[in-house]
Amino acid sequence: MTPEVAIDLFREALWLTCVIVGVLVVPSLIVGLIVAVFQAATQINEQTLSFLPRLLAMLVTLIWAGPWLTRELMEYIQTLYQNIPYVIG
Template sequence: MTPEVFVDILRDALWLIIILVAIMVVPGLIVGLIVAVFQAATSINEQTLSFLPRLIVTLLALMIAGHWITGMIMDFTKDLIERIPSIIG
């Protein structure tokens, strides 16, 4: 049981978190930026115009990437379970 094993597990977990969060947040950021530019150009200050497209795009991203996200989490969990013998002994 060496500290390198735990560092590897933590690194893999953090990388997985970064990827999964980016899948959900980046499309909303892009749409939010486009809507903000549109609002600035037309001087429309409606709050729902900013919120609703980001919500819809985030939900669509989750629907499209949901299967892939679940597969990545399952692969990581399977990898953790396979590493148990190297952690114990």
């Protein structure tokens, strides 16, 4: 295996990780920002108030994007397994 192939495999894995994390975290961040603005506007300083909406946003995101994320991960793993003979040789 040449260094270029190793770097390319690592780059693809890192990009897939960033996509998976981004798809899951961004909706939670947006909901957290909306709740924080609401708390600032109403002067409610309850820490637990922002937890439930973010948890629900994460659950809805997992239900909505879960099949796509799983398919992307499985395609990457299948491609990786299919390229094993080319990487070793």
